[in-house]
Amino acid sequence: MTGESLRALAGQPVIVGGGLAGVMTALMLDRPCVLLSAGPLAAVRPAMASSMLAQGGIAAAVGADDAPALHAADTLAAGAGLCDRAIVERVTADGPDAIARLAAFGVRFDRAADGTLKLGLEAAHCRHRIVHARGDASGAAIMEALVARVRATPRITVLENARVHALLTHDGAVTGVRAGIAGRDIAWPAPAVVLATGGIGGLFGDTTNPLGACGQGLALAARAGAVLGNLEFVQFHPTALAARHVAGPMPLISEAVRGEGAVLVDENGDRFTEELAARDIVSRAVWRHMRAGHHVFLDARSVLGARFATRFPAIDALCRAQGIDPARQPIPVRPAAHYHMGGIVVDGRGRTGVPGLWACGEVSCTGLHGANRLASNSLLEAVSFGTWVAHDLSGLPVARTAPPVDDGALAPAAPAPTEAQRRAMARGAGVVRTHDELRETLRLFAPRVERDDAALVSAMVVLAALRRRESRGGHFRADFPDTAHDAVPSRLTLDAARAEIAAVMAQAGTTPADTMTLSPDNGVIA
Structure with a gap:
């Protein structure tokens, strides 16, 4: 980008992520904004965002025999005691309007001959309430329509193949991003930063997510001082x-x-x-x-x-x-x-605990999913919270910021997780977990957390799983198979994680500096 084009974007909110939550936030804003996409926006092959891969559709109480209260009850039951009831009721109430907003943006939902929406049934739903678009290609159909609308909206500047590698901070507030754009390192001051970077499936050996979904947003937020919640789920x-x-x-x-x-x-x-x-x-x-x-x-x-x-x-x-x-x-x-139920803890407006930083979509922890996401609630959450984040940003006074600055050639990108690391997570923090396997997995990642974002997120997920000595929702401990009487959300900061990792390592008779590492060449412990 030229210096002139960079200066023209000064003072605009920056949205990081080109999936459904990110594009919905951009579309619902009432002011110019910049949307940073890690790859070509809405590229299908290879898929750059999990939203593109969604087959099941969007859960919404739009059937004649359905009601938001029934949808809320199913969501609360699936969440196993860890949902925020107020958020659940607000999101499920927004379901019918969310479908209408998407239709207004050009999404063509599947309909019966009489014009009513065709509704599917999925696990743990008491009614047929899954709204589809183009059959089992719902995510792709929704994203294609929204991306077309984004590209037709002049106030949205889309920068593709942009990699954010740090959040700029000052006096405890987020003041912008540092990103690699077109091979250059750009320091980008911004009045607001929205993280919509997706999940963590790429940390595991077997995943339905794009392999680039490695918790980048979680690492960015944690290093900026944000609180992460329910990471074990x-x-x-x-x-x-x-x-x-x-x-x-x-x-x-x-x-x-x-x-x-x-x-x-x-x-x-x-x-x-x-x-x-x-x-x-x-x-x-x-x-x-x-x-x-x-x-x-x-x-x-x-x-x-x-x-x-x-x-x-x-x-x-x-x-x-x-x-x-x-x-x-x-x-x-x-x-x-x-799917990751955990994420950056946000309130009902998508605000994190760090001034200047918002989050929505899978990277966030809103209280909707609790310990276990109800099927097809994730796209609904992205639409609803993308809308509410945009409304919150639209109500903020316009702030002046310095223009983005080209700091020169981009430094080498952080390494992606090796196959050995992904297999270690699948083995130690997979479907069924035990204390010994979790502790061993933590020992593998501990030496890398300060310099490797994927290792940091892996270690924090494992640490949260070690903390929760019960089985609940998506977290199952073979050594603690029962569910505790008290349902307590988990919270973790980077400073707390550092201290607890050191304590776990000390109990094991080691320190992070001298623990084992994974060989990227052969996948064995070296």
Whole structure:
């Protein structure tokens, strides 16, 4: 960018993240803003944002037999005692309006012949309330419509392939970002910074997320002094396609397939769980069955058969690319890291505890999901909180800031997690956890937390899981299988994490400086 173009953007809020939460915030703002996207905005292959990969759609109480109160009750039940009731009621009440806002931006939702919305059923919902767009390609359809609107909105400046590597701070407040843009290192003062950077699935060996989803926003916020909450709660989707040759995110076999009646079976054709139980229950059932030596399949032959390709065209194409015909063959599946209920703690306006910093979408911890996200509530949260963050920013007085400054050539990017690191997280902090495995995993990451953002987030997730000596929602401890009587949200800051990591290492007879590291070459402990 030229110096003149940089100066023209001075004083504008900066939104970091090109997924649904980020673009919704930009669209709902009433003032010029800058949207920084880590890759090409809305690129489908490879997917740069989890929003593009969403199949199931958006949960909203729009059916004739439904009501926001019923949606709220299902959300609270799934959250296992850790939801913020006021936030749950506010978001579920916003569901019908959220659908209307998206439709006004050009999203074409699937409708019946009489013009009413087609509604799907997913696990732990008491009603058909999943609103789809283009069948099982809902995320892509929604994002394509919104990105088209972003590009047609002159007040939104989109900068693609932009990597934020630090938040600028002064006197305890966030005052901008430092980012790599077009190969240059840019110090970008801003009156407000919104983090909408997505989740942490890329930290795990098996994930449905883009591999770049490594908790960058969590690390940025933690290093700026923000409080992170409920980090231990990771949702593992029970039915990722166990593909043979897939680089990147594991293809997802949507819960909507089970909603149509597909069943989980083993190599003998025997069912072993209730398919429409909460995701954590189904994931553990699949995990245990696989640990017992079985292969697991999702069988839709009797309920869909030849209709599979019509009902789920995108999933049908994914399966056929692996040589599987879902109309005639059961689909091999396995659990994979899918969604992070934890994140940067925010209030109902999306404000963090650090002045100048907002967060929305999966990177945030709003209180909606509690210990376990109800299926298809994540896109609703992104739309609702993106809107509310925009309203909050729109009400702020316009602040003058210095123009962005080109500080020269960009320094080398931080390394992505190695396959060995991702496997370590899957093994030590996966579907089922134990104290010894968690502590060993923490020892692996501890030496790297000061210089490696992925290691920092991994260590904080593991530390939060060590802290919670119970099983609740997406967090299951084999050594503490019961749920405690008191439901207490967890909170963690970087300073507290440093102190607790040192204490854990001392108990193990080591210090972070002399603990083991992972070899990036062979994946073994060196």
